[in-house]
Amino acid sequence: MRTLKLLNGTICDCTACPRLVHYRETIAKEKRKQYRDWTYWGRPVPGFGDPKARLYILGLAPAAHGGNRTGRVFTGDRSGDWLYEALHRYGFANQASSIHQGDGLALTDCYIGATVRCAPPGNKPLPDEFDRCSRFLYEEIRLLKKHRVVIALGKIGFDHYLKTCRTHGHAIPAPIPKFGHGVMYHLPWGVTLLGSYHPSQQNTFTGKLTRQMFHAVFQRARKALEDP
Numbered sequence: 001m002r003t004l005k006l007l008n009g010t011i012c013d014c015t016a017c018p019r020l021v022h023y024r025e026t027i028a029k030e031k032r033k034q035y036r037d038w039t040y041w042g043r044p045v046p047g048f049g050d051p052k053a054r055l056y057i058l059g060l061a062p063a064a065h066g067g068n069r070t071g072r073v074f075t076g077d078r079s080g081d082w083l084y085e086a087l088h089r090y091g092f093a094n095q096a097s098s099i100h101q102g103d104g105l106a107l108t109d110c111y112i113g114a115t116v117r118c119a120p121p122g123n124k125p126l127p128d129e130f131d132r133c134s135r136f137l138y139e140e141i142r143l144l145k146k147h148r149v150v151i152a153l154g155k156i157g158f159d160h161y162l163k164t165c166r167t168h169g170h171a172i173p174a175p176i177p178k179f180g181h182g183v184m185y186h187l188p189w190g191v192t193l194l195g196s197y198h199p200s201q202q203n204t205f206t207g208k209l210t211r212q213m214f215h216a217v218f219q220r221a222r223k224a225l226e227d228p
Helices: 004-012 018-030 078-089 127-143 155-167 211-226
Strands: 055-059 110-114 149-153 184-186 192-196
Touching (some): 078 211, 155 192
């Protein structure tokens, strides 16, 4: 796997997790009422963005009626509305919305990935599914050679980024960095790791995550990239 294009083609063809294959394909057939005219993607969802990105955003997994429907990460759901609004505000996206693959969205200096590439039941992948998908995260991080800042959306993304970097041979600081909203760690291999609550409806509807809180993380990411 020498390029992100080849990696993403391999991701899209993966059938390694029977439970996830069954779930994503069932959702694609049954659909949600308001999307009954859509042809769902119903496959693993690849990463998206600028191959030369300095900002890497790592989420959990595609949403059943978001990425699993549209075929693009954080596209077609409320979480994506929050994410791309923030990316646009801080100069990483050419528009503030992400509706479908042909909507003209382009990212600059930013790439978005996920720890698991298929929509999981209850939004909860199993340990063996994380393990099977880890090879894709490993390769994605390896290929994003210029990334300097990482925003982990949720504890799982935060922990799996560090776990994957350990696999790459990096020495994880002691004590091990702990996830929290707004935390920032300067890692020994030259990457700044930021934590953010995931912009899921569970967090945004309850006020656990506000737009001001969310945007503050992207403001810090932009500043970290601008600092020499």
